[in-house]
Amino acid sequence: MFSKKEVHLIALSDLGDARDAVHQALSDAAVDELPGLRRAARILDDLAERAGEPRLRWARGILEREGIDPVSHEVAAIRALRLELPGLSLTAATELAREVKSAQGR
Incomplete structure (x- = not known):
C-alpha cells in the first residue's frame, strides 16, 4: 500500500571533459596559442583539485552553512x-556524511 521513495543524489560535472579538451588542444596548438592554453589548463587543474567530487562539495556546503562538523x-x-534533500535515504546520507568526514581528515 505504501511505497518508500528513495532519492539518489547524482551530481553532474563537465570539468573533467573541459580539462581533457584543453590538454588535448595543447598537443595540437600553434606556438602563439600555447601560453593561453597552458594558463587555462592550470586554472582547470587547480579548480579540480580544490573542488573535489560534486556531491561531496554539495554535502560540505550544506554542513558548512549549518555550522555542523561531521x-x-x-x-x-x-x-x-x-x-x-527530502527523500535522501538514511544510508545515502550516512555515506555522504562519512565521506565528507573522511575528506576532512586528508
Missing part, C-alpha cells in the same frame, strides 16, 4: 543532509 556531530550532519 567529525564531532555525525548524527546532526546526517539529519541536515536529509532535511536539505
